[in-house]
Amino acid sequence: MxxxxxxxxxxxxxxxxxxxxxxxxxxxxxxxxxxxxxxxxxxxxxxxxxxxxxxxxxxxxxxxxxxxxxxxxxxxxxxxxxxxxxxxxxxxxxxxxxxxxxxxxxxxxxxxxxxxxxxxxxxxxxxxxxxxxxxxxxxxxxxxxxxxxxxxxxxxxxxxxxxxxxxxxxxxxxxxxxxxxxxxxxxxxxxxxxPGIDGNAKMSKSLGNTLTLSATEEQIHKAVGAMYTDPQHLRISDPGQVEGNVVFTYLDAFHPDAEKVAAMKAHYRQGGLGDRQCKMALEECLQALLAPIRERRKEMIADxxxxxxxxxxxxxxxxxxxxxxxxxxxxxxxxxxxx
Missing domain, CATH: 3.40.50.620 (HUPs)
Structure with missing residues (x-):
């Protein structure tokens, strides 16, 4: 340490x-x-x-x-x-x-x-x-x-x-x-x-699996929508796996409320929480994080x-x-x- x-x-x-x-x-x-x-x-x-x-x-x-x-x-x-x-x-x-x-x-x-x-x-x-x-x-x-x-x-x-x-x-x-x-x-x-948004390796420019800091609202929406979850989680009622689930990896990294993420993990493992709801929570926090960065960046690169x-x-x-x-x-x- x-x-x-x-x-x-x-x-x-x-x-x-x-x-x-x-x-x-x-x-x-x-x-x-x-x-x-x-x-x-x-x-x-x-x-x-x-x-x-x-x-x-x-x-x-x-x-x-x-x-x-x-x-x-x-x-x-x-x-x-x-x-x-x-x-x-x-x-x-x-x-x-x-x-x-x-x-x-x-x-x-x-x-x-x-x-x-x-x-x-x-x-x-x-x-x-x-x-x-x-x-x-x-x-x-x-x-x-x-x-x-x-x-x-x-x-x-x-x-x-x-x-x-x-x-x-x-x-x-x-x-x-x-x-x-x-x-x-x-x-x-x-x-x-x-991990990259495709779930492979790490996020890397050379692998083309990144989400840039200047990403638009639509790019963020598409990236989150395409993210890998648990292929065995076919129905909302099915118990889901959190480990290796890219959406939950990103929620851990970016969501400001760790307790809420922990509760979502427990619900997902138990069954009854859909992938769509998880992705909506992730997109909401990514949109909130990147919107001000994107706007400041637009001002900076203009000069x-x-x-x-x-x-x-x-x-x-x-x-x-x-x-x-x-x-x-x-x-x-x-x-x-x-x-």
């Missing part, structure tokens, strides 16, 4: 701008970022370079989504006066630290990372695997350590990344004249992995100049911070610091 009362904590989170953010991002990390931003220093990285690791042949996809993600951040309540939002490609220290770390991590160690193995299989790379994608855990370690982050909000599928980051911290510190890098720990959300100015401001602040870490590492290794 992470002790959030212990000071000081530095938080680093981020997202690859491969598309608009969705409900999986919201429960997995965004909700926590908003809650914690007034308690601890927080950096939020739009990881465009990591987005290119499996989109290198379509860079416009990444470029066009940078401000889309920025708009999502502001729409959910991330406040630039409390959270520093920055762009990965604007921070050269991250790329240089990645290169330094790559020299102390073996290919076999990266290949053993279960998150990398699963994603390589999911994307069907085989031997066409981009080198950048293979080593992106090292890039993530550079991101985390450059900011001196001690807390990293992640889903449980990202725990191997935290483990590998701390291995790199230990190895690099042993090579430096004195320890510079800080170990980190994962901060898991109560809902670390949200891309303002979004870019905020991103530039945050990136300048982050630039100075990450350069200090890079210089400390280079001095510790005996390398000259020229700029």
């Amino acid at each position: 992470t002790d959030l009362t212990r000071q000081p904590h530095v938080i680093l989170t981020g997202d690859r701008p491969t598309g608009q953010l969705h409900l999986g991002h919201y429960v997995g990390s965004l909700r926590q970022r908003v809650a914690l931003q007034t308690q601890h220093p927080q950096y939020i990285l739009i990881a465009d370079l990591q987005g290119l690791t499996d989109n290198g042949s379509q860079p416009q996809k990444i470029a066009s989504n940078v401000l889309e993600v920025m708009a999502d951040y502001l729409a959910v309540g991330i406040d630039p006066s409390h959270s520093t939002i920055c762009l990965q490609s604007a921070l050269p220290a991250l790329a240089e630290l990645t290169m330094l770390y790559m020299n102390i991590v073996t290919v076999s160690r990266v290949e053993r990372n279960p998150t990398v193995k699963n994603e390589i299989q999911q994307k069907g790379f085989a031997r066409s695997l981009p080198t950048g994608f293979l080593v992106y855990p090292i890039s993530q370690a550079a991101d985390i350590t450059a900011f001196g982050a001690s807390l990293v909000p992640v889903g449980d599928d990202q725990l191997p990344m935290i483990e590998q980051t701390n291995e790199i911290v230990h190895k690099m510190n042993s090579l430096l004249s004195e320890p510079v890098l800080r170990r980190c720990q994962a901060l898991l959300s109560p809902v670390s992995r949200l 891309k100049g303002a979004l870019l100015a905020l991103l530039k401001q945050g990136s300048e602040k982050a630039h100075d911070h990450t350069q200090k870490t890079l210089h400390a590492v280079k001095r510790g290794l005996g390398l000259p610091v020229m700029f």
Whole structure:
């Protein structure tokens, strides 16, 4: 259990701008970022370079989504006066630290990372695997350590990344004249992995089973209507199964009244509660959650100049911070610091 009362904590989170953010991002990390931003220093990285690791042949996809993600951040309540939002490609220290770390991590160690193995299989790379994608855990370690982050909000599928980051911290510190890098720990959300609206795997942009934060009323209605329930629950009077039932998974994640959800589960298991009623309860809470986010987002994305100015401001602040870490590492290794 992470002790959030212990000071000081530095938080680093981020997202690859491969598309608009969705409900999986919201429960997995965004909700926590908003809650914690007034308690601890927080950096939020739009990881465009990591987005290119499996989109290198379509860079416009990444470029066009940078401000889309920025708009999502502001729409959910991330406040630039409390959270520093920055762009990965604007921070050269991250790329240089990645290169330094790559020299102390073996290919076999990266290949053993279960998150990398699963994603390589999911994307069907085989031997066409981009080198950048293979080593992106090292890039993530550079991101985390450059900011001196001690807390990293992640889903449980990202725990191997935290483990590998701390291995790199230990190895690099042993090579430096004195320890510079800080170990980190994962901060898991109560809902670390949200299934897709199709019931398969997790909600993922690459799988096309998401519900974005900008979803319209009709899109929400259609998504909830198509959600998987219990195929054996043929009549309302039949006892139903809650486990594996996507509607109840989403009710647990999003409904504001946990007692009401618990009562619905008991009723469903006993029989007498229809899938339609469950879906109506879910749609009602999702419509209430997303309507204000959708409206704020519409305002934000209409002024891309303002979004870019905020991103530039945050990136300048982050630039100075990450350069200090890079210089400390280079001095510790005996390398000259020229700029």
